[in-house]
Amino acid sequence: MSSHSGKFGTAINCMDGRVQLPVINWMKATYHLDYIDMVTEPGPDGILVAGASTQIESIKSRVTISVNAHGSNIIMIVGHHDCAGNPVSKEVHLSQTRKAMDIIKSWNLFVNIIVGVWVDDNWAVKPIGDPIRNE
Ligand SMILES: [Zn+2]
16 A cells, blocks of 8 residues: 555444544544544444345445455444434444444454444443454
8 A cells, every 4th residue: 555545444324413523533543543434324223233235235335445445444333322313222222233243244344343332422432342353
């Protein structure tokens, strides 16, 4: 890669404007990244777990571009407080986000880390359990 290309990560995030900068800033700081490719949907945790296959394939195809073209080595899936696209309880969001991590792992993309996070009512980003690490 050329020296100016920088390090990319990939976020499967909600379309909600309140969670864009918190997710970008947290991911850049935590994983020492330069750019975050955003794949957005209304309530992506719910879509990955219970959405139509066409919706899931659309997310997967965009994540694959980020991984293959930008060399992203980390994929993050986001659930958040007050999600209009997926209006379920926090407990269901956490459960869906964990399941979504396994679904992303099943795609067998060449990434080292798959992390799930919850963005809380203060718009703070909190990891949900340990990331999945591919050795
Ligand atoms: Zn949302």
